[in-house]
Each structure stands twice: as C-alpha cells, then as structure tokens.
Amino acid sequence: MVRATxxxxxxxxxxxxxxxxxxxxxxxxxxxxxxxxxDHLRPFEAAVAYAPHQVMIGNLSPELLWDRPRxxxxxxxxxASTEGPGGxxxxxxxxxxxxxxxxxxxxxxxxxxxxxxLGPAPGGPGVRTASHAALEATLTAGxxxxxxxxxxxxxxxxxxxxxxxxxxxxxxxxxxxxKVTGALALxxxxxxxxxxxxxxxxxxxxxAVGDRYQRGGGNLxxxxxxxxxxxxxxxxxxxxxxxxxVHALIMAGALIQSGLYRRVVVVxxxxxxxxxxxxxxxxxxxxxxxxxxxxxIAIDVVPDDGVSPxxxxxxxxxxxxxxxxxxxQVAAALTLAPLRRRGLRLSDIDRxxxxxxxxDITEPAGSGDVPANNYRIIAALxxxxxxxxxxxxxxxxxxxxxxxxxxxQGHIASAVPYLPxxxxxxxxxxxxxxxxxxxxxxxLGRMTTMGDGASIVLERNGG
Amino acid sequence: MVELRxxxxxxxxxxxxxxxxxxxxxxxxxxxRVIYEVTQCFV
Numbered sequence: 458m459v460r461a462t463x464x465x466x467x468x469x470x471x472x473x474x475x476x477x478x479x480x481x482x483x484x485x486x487x488x489x490x491x492x493x494x495x496d497h498l499r500p501f502e503a504a505v506a507y508a509p510h511q512v513m514i515g516n517l518s519p520e521l522l523w524d525r526p527r528x529x530x531x532x533x534x535x536x537a538s539t540e541g542p543g544g545x546x547x548x549x550x551x552x553x554x555x556x557x558x559x560x561x562x563x564x565x566x567x568x569x570x571x572x573x574x575l576g577p578a579p580g581g582p583g584v585r586t587a588s589h590a591a592l593e594a595t596l597t598a599g600x601x602x603x604x605x606x607x608x609x610x611x612x613x614x615x616x617x618x619x620x621x622x623x624x625x626x627x628x629x630x631x632x633x634x635x636k637v638t639g640a641l642a643l644x645x646x647x648x649x650x651x652x653x654x655x656x657x658x659x660x661x662x663x664x665a666v667g668d669r670y671q672r673g674g675g676n677l678x679x680x681x682x683x684x685x686x687x688x689x690x691x692x693x694x695x696x697x698x699x700x701x702x703v704h705a706l707i708m709a710g711a712l713i714q715s716g717l718y719r720r721v722v723v724v725x726x727x728x729x730x731x732x733x734x735x736x737x738x739x740x741x742x743x744x745x746x747x748x749x750x751x752x753x754i755a756i757d758v759v760p761d762d763g764v765s766p767x768x769x770x771x772x773x774x775x776x777x778x779x780x781x782x783x784x785x786q787v788a789a790a791l792t793l794a795p796l797r798r799r800g801l802r803l804s805d806i807d808r809x810x811x812x813x814x815x816x817d818i819t820e821p822a823g824s825g826d827v828p829a830n831n832y833r834i835i836a837a838l839x840x841x842x843x844x845x846x847x848x849x850x851x852x853x854x855x856x857x858x859x860x861x862x863x864x865x866q867g868h869i870a871s872a873v874p875y876l877p878x879x880x881x882x883x884x885x886x887x888x889x890x891x892x893x894x895x896x897x898x899x900x901l902g903r904m905t906t907m908g909d910g911a912s913i914v915l916e917r918n919g920g
Numbered sequence: 921m922v923e924l925r926x927x928x929x930x931x932x933x934x935x936x937x938x939x940x941x942x943x944x945x946x947x948x949x950x951x952x953r954v955i956y957e958v959t960q961c962f963v
Binding site: 699782783784812814819822823824825827830831865867870896898900901906908 | 937938939940941
C-alpha cells in the first residue's frame with residue numbers, strides 16, 4: 458500500500474547561479490546576464506502564491522490549473538499558505554539553516570551576521586561562521602558561494618579535498634541540496650505518523666555521491682535518514698535517472714509484499730543542477746526565473762491497512778531490453794501492456810500520472826508541453842485499441858490526463874507529484890485507479906543509446 | 921521531400937519526440953549516412 462507522501466519545496470533564489478545552465482551562460486555572456494537573472498528572481502511570497510506550487514503541496518487540485526489563465530505566475534493564489542496536506546514550502550534561510558545542520562564534514566560557513574539571522578542549526582552543533590575575507594578565500598580555493606537577496610555572499614561550502622574533482626564545492630553543494638530536501642520530506646512524513654519504525658529507506662535521486670574512486674557510490678538515503686533522526690532503518694539508493702521513483706515504488710511494494718520489511722520509505726531530494734535550466738527562455742519571455750525551487754519527496758509504503766490504496770504489483774512494468782525506444786513503443790510497453798495482463802483497458806484508468814513538468818517552465822524554452830505530448834500518445838493508443846474514436850482523443854487526454862505542475866526537478870517530476878492527490882482521490886474521492894508512468898533518459902550518460910521506463914497502478918483499497 | 925541518398929546527416933533526436941536511433945534507421949533506409957547522432961532530453 459502507499460499510505461502517505463510528503464513533498465518539500467525549498468525556495469532558493471540565491472542558488473540559481475549554482476545551477477548548471479546559469480553557471481555556463483554567465484561564464485559565456487558575462488555580468489550583463491548575471492544582472493538580468495538577479496533582476497528576475499522572485500521573492501518567497503511569489504513562490505508560495507505560485508499556483509503549481511500550491512498543487513504540489515496539495516492545497517489546489519491539479520485540474521484547477523486547466524482553467525487558470527497562463528502564465529500562472531501572473532495570477533498568484535490569494536491567501537496562499539506555505540503548508541498543505543501534501544507538503545510545504547520553506548524559504549531560503551530555513552534551507553540554509555538545514556544545510557548547516559546537514560554539514561557532516563564541517564565544510565559550510567556563513568558570515569556571523571547571516572548566521573545570527575539563521576539562528577542555531579536545528580538540533581545541530583551550531584552554524585560555523587567565518588569572516589567575509591575568509592569566505593572569499595575559500596571561494597578562490599574552489600568553494601561554492603551561498604547567496605542571499607540576489608547575490609549577497611553570505612556563506613560558502615568548501616571543497617572536500619584539494620584536488621578531487623568529485624569533491625569540489627559545487628559537487629558537494631549539489632549533493633547536500635539533495636540530502637537536505639529529501640531529509641526534510643522524510644522528517645515531515647514521519648512526523649505526521651504514529652511513530653512506527655521504518656525498516657528501510659529507498660533513495661531514488663540522481664545525484665552522484667562519492668569521491669574520485671567511487672563517483673556515484675551513493676546511499677544518500679542513509680545520510681537523509683540520519684539527518685531526519687531516523688533510527689533502526691537500513692537504506693540504499695536505486696539509480697535509474699528520472700524513472701527511479703517509479704522503479705523504487707515497485708521495489709518497495711515487492712519488499713513489503715515479500716514480508717521482508719513492514720515499512721519502506723521511498724525518498725529523493727532535489728536537483729540543484731537543474732535550477733535555472735530554462736532561464737534564458739524565461740528571461741526572453743519576460744518571466745521571472747521559475748526554476749528556483751528544490752523539491753524533495755518521501756513516500757510511505759506499508760502492508761495492507763484496509764484503507765490505503767493498493768500498489769498493484771501485477772500491473773508493474775519496466776521497459777525491457779528490446780521493447781524499443783520510439784515514443785509509441787515506450788507508451789505501449791508502460792501503459793497498455795501491463796493493463797492487458799490484468800484484463801484492463803486504458804479506459805479503466807481514471808488518471809494517468811506521467812512526467813508532470815510545468816509547461817510554463819518548459820514552453821518558453823522551446824521544450825513543449827511534456828505531459829500533453831505524453832497524453833496524446835496514450836490517447837492514440839486508446840484509438841488504436843478500439844477503445845475510443847479518433848475525435849474523442851482530446852476529451853480522453855483531458856479527462857484522464859493532468860496539466861503539468863511540477864518544477865523541472867528531473868526524477869521528482871516523474872509521476873510521483875500526483876501522489877498526494879491520488880491518495881486523496883483513491884480513498885475519500887472518486888478515483889478507482891491511477892497509473893504512474895515514468896521515463897528515464899539513460900542515453901545522457903553516453904553508456905547506451907537506450908531510454909528506460911517504469912509504471913505501476915495504484916488502486917482503491919478493495920478494488 | 922528531402923533526398924537523403926548519399927547525404928551525410930547529423931541526427932539530433934529528442935527523448936519525447938523521435939530518438940536518434942529511430943532517426944538513424946530512417947535515414948539509413950533512405951540511403952543517407954549518419955555521421956553524428958545524439959538524443960537530447962530537455963527536462
């Protein structure tokens with residue numbers, strides 16, 4: 458069963474300059490672009506009132522976005538809260554305070570004045586401080602800056618080694634950002650339960666943790682568990698690009714079903730590298746920098762409690778070698794084929810949760826509307842299967858699809874942002890079945906030309 | 921219509937569109953020669 462899920466969105470405009478794309482573009486274009494980005498950063502209040510973020514934390518249902526005027530940042534949600542049933546938003550200072558606490562290697566330092574604003578690291582040994590001159594010296598030695606209010610240097614993360622490229626300040630900040638956001642989602646999830654022990658933490662992020670001899674060695678799940686004050690649980694990471702969260706759900710379900718564990722939490726942190734990835738498109742469109750949040754998620758997988766939706770392992774599918782990589786082949790292998798195995802049709806699925814990238818983020822950069830493209834293919838499969846007529850495709854896509862609302866945080870955007878809404882719909886709402894479909898771009902690592910994918914159906918308890 | 925026979929082709933695929941291996945298969949079946957192929961992911 459999937460019992461609960463929690464999402465944490467950390468608004469980090471000061472880290473936009475540490476995103477891969479802004480870093481490269483500023484190096485190429487110079488300070489003019491840097492200033493332009495700085496001028497287009499949005500305040501925390503705007504990030505809270507941003508309708509897609511309110512959907513992420515469960516305060517707005519995704520379907521409400523269909524009729525909301527776009528771009529969504531131009532119509533802020535009145536009275537928006539940082540708290541929702543599915544998660545919360547935290548501001549940059551809160552993130553930095555947790556970054557200080559997460560700093561197991563004591564590499565993060567803040568200026569004294571900013572440390573005073575942060576207060577003591579929550580439950581930790583205290584925030585390390587350094588003079589401005591010392592921070593500048595650490596930057597020169599390969600540290601990564603931590604900015605506040607646009608580009609005011611308030612801290613730095615030092616390299617973990619003088620010459621190890623896997624332990625530069627930039628790499629460590631990327632990994633620490635994932636650790637903090639995943640751990641905060643985990644803390645939030647566990648804090649809302651009855652305190653039952655967790656047996657296993659299954660990480661499914663994309664960051665590569667390790668030194669030069671084992672870049673990507675991983676097990677960030679254990680580090681997240683430590684930061685979240687979990688005791689008694691084991692942990693490991695599963696790596697599969699953006700498909701990993703759905704692979705992890707399948708494996709978590711199997712671990713529970715086998716009886717090996719009683720409680721598995723799937724956990725992932727955010728992607729710092731992808732902050733500001735579409736920044737040029739946003740600037741050209743006159744938008745604020747919309748990729749300014751890190752997202753973490755934690756998903757509680759437990760045995761049947763008579764209420765929580767069933768994770769139907771008999772509908773689990775992964776893209777098999779030989780299935781093919783063309784979009785219709787991938788969609789057929791991940792949606793239609795596993796349903797047929799159980800005697801179901803595409804029309805038996807109330808909602809398909811695909812990669813739910815926010816189109817306001819992707820379209821200005823020429824990347825199109827990712828979920829809409831996926832729904833078009835699924836609708837075409839329904840036509841091909843004789844379930845609907847060709848003219849019913851738009852209605853099929855609208856009634857069984859979703860508007861994109863997730864920040865472009867890679868694996869986080871892969872289907873699982875719909876979980877808070879699916880859990881509500883499959884328990885107290887009118888949903889019966891939701892299929893979660895994720896894809897992974899393995900070819901980006903240059904080890905194969907293949908992609909990957911995984912899917913599974915979540916079904917109302919009792920069928 | 922583009923005549924691909926004996927042409928050198930750069931195949932730029934997209935994950936949610938047409939991936940590069942599919943482009944290669946089409947191009948080669950039409951007599952073209954792929955000298956570079958890559959599939960991009962823009963999310």
